Amino acid sequence: MSLVPISELLNKAEQGCYAVGAFNCNNMEIVQAIIAAAEAENSPVIMQASQGAIKYAGIDYITAMARIAAENASVPVALHLDHGTSFEQVMLCIRKGFSSVMIDGSKYAFEDNIALTNRVLAVARAVGVSVEAELGKIGGTEDDIHVDERDALFTKPEEAKEFVERTGVDALAVAIGTAHGQYKGIPELDFSRLEKIRSLVNIPIVLHGSSGVADEDIAKAIKLGVRKVNIDTNIREAFVQACRDVLNRDAGEIDPRKVLGPAREAATKLIREKIRLFGSSGKA
Ligand code: G3H
Ligand code: 13P
Ligand code: ZN
Numbered sequence: 453m454s455l456v457p458i459s460e461l462l463n464k465a466e467q468g469c470y471a472v473g474a475f476n477c478n479n480m481e482i483v484q485a486i487i488a489a490a491e492a493e494n495s496p497v498i499m500q501a502s503q504g505a506i507k508y509a510g511i512d513y514i515t516a517m518a519r520i521a522a523e524n525a526s527v528p529v530a531l532h533l534d535h536g537t538s539f540e541q542v543m544l545c546i547r548k549g550f551s552s553v554m555i556d557g558s559k560y561a562f563e564d565n566i567a568l569t570n571r572v573l574a575v576a577r578a579v580g581v582s583v584e585a586e587l588g589k590i591g592g593t594e595d596d597i598h599v600d601e602r603d604a605l606f607t608k609p610e611e612a613k614e615f616v617e618r619t620g621v622d623a624l625a626v627a628i629g630t631a632h633g634q635y636k637g638i639p640e641l642d643f644s645r646l647e648k649i650r651s652l653v654n655i656p657i658v659l660h661g662s663s664g665v666a667d668e669d670i671a672k673a674i675k676l677g678v679r680k681v682n683i684d685t686n687i688r689e690a691f692v693q694a695c696r697d698v699l700n701r702d703a704g705e706i707d708p709r710k711v712l713g714p715a716r717e718a719a720t721k722l723i724r725e726k727i728r729l730f731g732s733s734g735k736a
Pocket of ligand 2: 476534535631632633634659660661662663682683684685686
């Protein structure tokens, strides 16, 4: 199968009330882990690459690995740009074969975010590529947001409605209390805000910063309309811990395959657990 746009996967998820996992990849072993997990669960899957991942692996390696993965996979696979921040970056990804892109204009003023998103949409629509946008500021766990600052950064339901009406974007990432990276405490999600957003916005909602969020909170968010769940940090943790374990057992190990093989297996196991939690097992 060739790479599919995320809208194809998310619209089915909408009908079936489940979410599709969007897993970040940086190297071949993680690409293989994502596909192995999706196949073992007979689940659709989104592989995503951040600008950092593209810088690390090279855009041609990322797209070639994803293309081979999708061609050989028994399940539908999307290749999505995660947090694209410029029009030029997004265009390059589309030209290189990404089936889906995120244009993250969340750092800009509302009107500028709409204008940038629409500029991307005009091109993406013409070539059948899906577009995810972001409204509200998700940020990182290192930002250490104080409780009284949270509200100002969170997605405003009325703005989400207007944003979706004026763009027609395929999926919307919202800020409701999650953050990227390892949480210091327990993340507190604003479920009533999510419910309000979903009542005004009739498109799939995306949850970023989902590593470290309690399973029951993820399940609740999916019940309330989240259809794409982004996971990066948990994969990094599982992958690197497995490398550490091998080297702790045998500090003299010099064969990369003996270090990275178990890391790939650990990532596969973690991704399978997430897929089951998101409810997309058996939905390929
Ligand atoms: O959204 C952030 C993702 O976890 C990607 O992180 O920019 O370090 O690749 P990165
Ligand atoms: P985590 O690293 O917190 O899982 O977030 C991933 C993400 O949102 C990628 O866009
Ligand atoms: Zn993110």
